[in-house]
Amino acid sequence: MIRYAAGRVLQxxxxxxxVSIVVxxxxxxxxxxxxxxxxxxxxxxxLVERVKNQLxxxxxxxxxxxxxxxxxxxxDFGPSYFYKQEVSTLTLxxxxxxxxxxxxxxxxxxxxxxxxxxxxxxxxxxxADHVIRLVFTGVIGIPTFWMxxxxxxxxxxxxxxxxxxxxxxxxxxxxxxxxxxxxxxxxHVSPILVRxxxxxxxxxxxxxxxxxxxxxxxxxxxxxxxxLLRNGLTPFVSTVGLNIGWLIGGTIIIEQVFGxxxxxxxxxxxxxxxxxxxxxxxxxxxAVLVILVNLLTDLTYALLDPRVSFRA
Amino acid sequence: MxxxxxxxxxxxxxxxxxxxxxxLALVAVLTALATPSYAADPVTITMARNADMLTFDPAVTExxxxxxxxxxxxxxxxxxxxxxxxxxxxxxxxxxxxxDGLSATFTLRQxxxxxxxxxxxxxxxxxxxxxxxxxxxxxxFLFSPIKSVTKVDDKTVRxxxxxxFAPLLPALSTFAGSVYSKANFxxxxxxxxxxxLGTGAYVLESWQKGAQVALTKNTNYWQPGKPKVxxxxxxxxxxxxxxxxxxxxxxxxxxxxxxxxxxxxxxSAGQKIQKVEGTAILRYTLNETVKPLDEANVRCAMxxxxxxxxVAKNIFFGQAVVARSxxxxxxxxxxxxxxxxxxxxxxxxxxxxxxxVPNGFTVSAHLPAGNQxxxxxxxxxxxxxxxxxxxxxxxxLEQTTLIQMRNAEKYTxxxxxxxxxxxxxxxxxxxxxxxxxxxxxHTFYNNPKAKELLLQQRRELxxxxxxxxxxxxxxxxxxxxxxxxxxxxxRIYATTGSISGFSPNSQGKYSFEDVTKK
Numbered sequence: 001m002i003r004y005a006a007g008r009v010l011q012x013x014x015x016x017x018x019v020s021i022v023v024x025x026x027x028x029x030x031x032x033x034x035x036x037x038x039x040x041x042x043x044x045x046x047l048v049e050r051v052k053n054q055l056x057x058x059x060x061x062x063x064x065x066x067x068x069x070x071x072x073x074x075x076d077f078g079p080s081y082f083y084k085q086e087v088s089t090l091t092l093x094x095x096x097x098x099x100x101x102x103x104x105x106x107x108x109x110x111x112x113x114x115x116x117x118x119x120x121x122x123x124x125x126x127x128a129d130h131v132i133r134l135v136f137t138g139v140i141g142i143p144t145f146w147m148x149x150x151x152x153x154x155x156x157x158x159x160x161x162x163x164x165x166x167x168x169x170x171x172x173x174x175x176x177x178x179x180x181x182x183x184x185x186x187x188h189v190s191p192i193l194v195r196x197x198x199x200x201x202x203x204x205x206x207x208x209x210x211x212x213x214x215x216x217x218x219x220x221x222x223x224x225x226x227x228l229l230r231n232g233l234t235p236f237v238s239t240v241g242l243n244i245g246w247l248i249g250g251t252i253i254i255e256q257v258f259g260x261x262x263x264x265x266x267x268x269x270x271x272x273x274x275x276x277x278x279x280x281x282x283x284x285x286x287a288v289l290v291i292l293v294n295l296l297t298d299l300t301y302a303l304l305d306p307r308v309s310f311r312a
Numbered sequence: 313m314x315x316x317x318x319x320x321x322x323x324x325x326x327x328x329x330x331x332x333x334x335x336l337a338l339v340a341v342l343t344a345l346a347t348p349s350y351a352a353d354p355v356t357i358t359m360a361r362n363a364d365m366l367t368f369d370p371a372v373t374e375x376x377x378x379x380x381x382x383x384x385x386x387x388x389x390x391x392x393x394x395x396x397x398x399x400x401x402x403x404x405x406x407x408x409x410x411x412d413g414l415s416a417t418f419t420l421r422q423x424x425x426x427x428x429x430x431x432x433x434x435x436x437x438x439x440x441x442x443x444x445x446x447x448x449x450x451x452x453f454l455f456s457p458i459k460s461v462t463k464v465d466d467k468t469v470r471x472x473x474x475x476x477f478a479p480l481l482p483a484l485s486t487f488a489g490s491v492y493s494k495a496n497f498x499x500x501x502x503x504x505x506x507x508x509l510g511t512g513a514y515v516l517e518s519w520q521k522g523a524q525v526a527l528t529k530n531t532n533y534w535q536p537g538k539p540k541v542x543x544x545x546x547x548x549x550x551x552x553x554x555x556x557x558x559x560x561x562x563x564x565x566x567x568x569x570x571x572x573x574x575x576x577x578x579x580s581a582g583q584k585i586q587k588v589e590g591t592a593i594l595r596y597t598l599n600e601t602v603k604p605l606d607e608a609n610v611r612c613a614m615x616x617x618x619x620x621x622x623v624a625k626n627i628f629f630g631q632a633v634v635a636r637s638x639x640x641x642x643x644x645x646x647x648x649x650x651x652x653x654x655x656x657x658x659x660x661x662x663x664x665x666x667x668x669v670p671n672g673f674t675v676s677a678h679l680p681a682g683n684q685x686x687x688x689x690x691x692x693x694x695x696x697x698x699x700x701x702x703x704x705x706x707x708x709l710e711q712t713t714l715i716q717m718r719n720a721e722k723y724t725x726x727x728x729x730x731x732x733x734x735x736x737x738x739x740x741x742x743x744x745x746x747x748x749x750x751x752x753x754h755t756f757y758n759n760p761k762a763k764e765l766l767l768q769q770r771r772e773l774x775x776x777x778x779x780x781x782x783x784x785x786x787x788x789x790x791x792x793x794x795x796x797x798x799x800x801x802x803r804i805y806a807t808t809g810s811i812s813g814f815s816p817n818s819q820g821k822y823s824f825e826d827v828t829k830k
Binding site: 031033036037039044045048082083084085090093094149152153156157160163164165166167256257258259261265266268269274 | 360363364366367374505506520521522523524547548549550551553554557558560561562563710711712713715716719750
């Protein structure tokens with residue numbers, strides 16, 4: 001298993017190489033000279049030339065890339081033009097916030113999905129199943145930013161139950177501040193989880209070993225936790241894993257809406273200001289995170305299902 | 313009977329229960345949190361702003377969020393008075409301008425200390441201002457006639473100028489004239505922009521980039537009894553609606569950039585609105601190399617077709633004011649009665665009849681894509697232009713491409729808002745009317761008489777005579793229409809009912825010395 005994990009971690013290198021080329025070229029496709037974006041209305045031709053020279057943007061594009069690659073191999077990602085601070089420091093200090101938000105949102109998503117998914121599966125085609133499916137299909141149609149604003153209006157402004165984003169004065173307080181954004185993302189991701197859990201549970205329920213277990217007089221609790229849930233979770237875990245990867249990208253808008261100082265809001269600001277070095281570094285960091293989450297998903301898969309073995 | 317439990321063993325492992333998985337994830341969340349802690353203070357005011365600040369170094373500052381925090385941390389030689397029509401002493405107690413207008417001497421207030429307790433010296437003032445006037449710095453142009461700043465003795469500094477310079481005091485009152493510690497600046501070198509040391513009412517406590525900047529009261533502040541609030545926190549909240557919701561739920565005390573359509577509902581809900589009217593003008597620049605925009609009759613005919621009142625009422629929800637000069641209304645020597653351009657279709661038709669295109673023509677306007685306000689204003693203008701036979705074709709371009717096009721002078725009509733950094737008219741008039749500097753804001757407007765008046769008003773130290781010169785310049789703009797002004801775009805702040813004394817000045821800048829919280 002360790003060999004397998006090490007092999008998978010090594011795969012990060014070519015993926016990062018690919019991501020770096022795509023991101024490098026993609027941000028240069030955005031119309032508009034970054035020097036002008038940085039200077040805005042004050043962009044006089046002399047100032048534009050000076051900034052282009054400072055950023056190395058007057059070099060041919062292949063030399064710019066080699067320059068970036070050379071520095072990156074020494075883990076030097078340069079300073080941010082806007083924040084005038086090392087890009088790596090700026091980004092890495094925000095990662096805990098984004099990861100906390102993603103994990104918190106996933107916990108909320110699971111807390112919603114597991115009971116409702118199970119309930120729908122055990123009452124298949126009954127009124128409860130229909131209502132649950134209808135409501136969650138409705139939820140999936142609501143855009144996250146709108147849901148965020150409505151939740152904020154109700155839970156924060158009207159009933160004053162939760163703080164509206166930002167960060168707190170301590171770790172626990174920060175968690176408290178992340179509740180509303182996490183709830184928004186968690187609610188948004190829950191319909192996919194409910195449907196995935198429901199269908200995998202239904203499949204397990206109709207399998208022979210469950211019928212045998214019931215015939216042998218299995219206690220309902222054992223039947224549910226050890227037979228249904230454990231086996232039903234295996235395909236469900238891959239859905240969760242895939243969605244965590246998607247959530248890491250999905251927090252970007254929510255961080256902006258709630259003023260959460262994570263990697264996502266940094267990325268949005270940097271795209272608007274064409275802060276190339278931040279965009280490149282954040283894209284690489286997000287790629288690493290997605291790869292690691294996928295790896296963790298595969299490892300969890302094996303823990304849940306002993307038949308899965310690792311081959312590097 | 314077969315015992316199900318003994319025949320089918322179940323292994324119990326923490327990872328096999330979904331509840332345990334959830335609990336593990338929760339623990340992961342708690343341990344992953346690594347945010348610094350802030351000590352709570354008795355009276356804190358929290359302000360949510362749309363963007364974070366970037367630096368504390370005035371010489372390289374280009375963004376408003378930085379400017380507004382620098383104003384709390386540093387003091388200047390002089391400050392704008394409450395009625396925005398002159399300056400009053402701050403770090404300088406008195407000043408004299410030499411009879412020939414080529415030098416100005418400032419006497420410094422004695423006994424002033426930086427927030428770390430070290431004394432403010434004439435050397436610090438000379439150092440800060442020498443950096444400010446550097447033509448290579450972002451704001452050197454504001455001080456261009458000043459050639460050097462010298463220390464005369466421990467309590468006097470002298471500014472030497474190449475010609476008499478009427479806008480001197482307003483320029484020194486801007487953030488760009490801030491005074492900071494020379495020793496501290498040299499100690500931090502290139503990181504000086506992160507470690508400010510000034511004599512202002514507040515001191516930097518912490519700065520979590522992109523999240524919040526916290527300031528605490530300067531215990532060495534020279535004005536007794538001020539500031540009244542112990543701590544100010546500037547939170548970054550980029551989303552307009554979220555800022556409004558934060559204020560409504562009482563989680564912050566002050567917000568900036570209130571959307572105009574929210575002003576009425578917020579006032580009815582008991583929040584206080586602070587509107588700064590005369591700081592920015594929504595305007596169009598016309599490229600005179602494109603025919604027939606080279607004819608003043610055509611330009612002025614077009615200028616008379618904008619229903620400015622409709623723009624103010626329908627697009628800015630009554631929060632904007634109709635402009636009657638190219639200068640924002642809070643600018644010194646602003647004159648709304650120098651034959652202003654108004655909405656007058658009959659006059660527009662008469663002017664167009666005198667031009668080479670009496671029956672109208674088609675012209676394109678280059679507008680920023682994604683800026684609905686600018687697009688809506690252009691629609692109102694297009695409706696007016698249609699009445700005199702001119703068809704306006706809006707072309708939407710991404711903002712940065714648009715600025716590049718304007719700089720390359722390949723645009724036809726360009727739309728922007730224009731903000732004043734100082735209350736003096738010299739900055740904006742210089743940009744608008746000086747052909748030798750960027751072809752008069754890329755319009756190619758070239759009027760030698762205007763240029764001559766521009767230089768005269770800059771040198772004129774007598775306020776009455778200067779008023780006459782600046783009024784004449786505004787009249788020329790109204791006759792030649794090199795740019796078309798529309799409305800004063802307001803800068804809108806809102807506070808909760810418990811905040812008093814928050815009053816941004818005419819440039820939208822705010823300080824917290826006199827702010828209190830119930």
